[in-house]
Amino acid sequence: MIDYLAQNLWQVWAVIAVLCLILEMMSGDCFIICFSFGAIVAAIAAAVGLNGYIQLAAFAVFTLVFLFWFRPLAKRYLHKGEDNRVSNADALLGRKGRVVETIRAGGFGRVQIDGDVWKAVSRGDADILQDTVVTVIDRASTIITVEAEQAS
Numbered sequence: 001m002i003d004y005l006a007q008n009l010w011q012v013w014a015v016i017a018v019l020c021l022i023l024e025m026m027s028g029d030c031f032i033i034c035f036s037f038g039a040i041v042a043a044i045a046a047a048v049g050l051n052g053y054i055q056l057a058a059f060a061v062f063t064l065v066f067l068f069w070f071r072p073l074a075k076r077y078l079h080k081g082e083d084n085r086v087s088n089a090d091a092l093l094g095r096k097g098r099v100v101e102t103i104r105a106g107g108f109g110r111v112q113i114d115g116d117v118w119k120a121v122s123r124g125d126a127d128i129l130q131d132t133v134v135t136v137i138d139r140a141s142t143i144i145t146v147e148a149e150q151a152s
Helices: 002-007 007-025 034-048 054-077 088-094
Strands: 096-101 109-113 116-122 133-140 144-149
Touching: 002 007, 007 034, 007 054, 034 054, 088 133, 096 116, 109 133
Parallel strands: 116 144
Antiparallel strands: 096 109, 096 133, 109 116, 133 144
């Protein structure tokens, strides 16, 4: 069995290439496919009759080439047109909320935004009273900075 694999090492590289392609189809981030390309080059090197060290070197070099050359191009092409939505707490910037606990000047209070209550500080040096509508202008960790809406 070992003799057969040693004589037909290109088949081992081909199986590795196919396995990497299957794994890439599950992940979809153009990372594992680079290993598949490297395995294809190593399979070609094995089929031509080059020794195992050259096959390993070809695998390593071409995998790195594809990681640093192909992957950025593929990601840029495949993710073209995607919107760059902010997520998590950064999505709060610019949102409006209602003060549920008075925000004291130089101190903290609480603001409710879409059912979530956030610890908040005031931008100015005046208290912001309960039930005032505020706008989130900044955040530091889980503490948001707000300013009161101007009455129209």
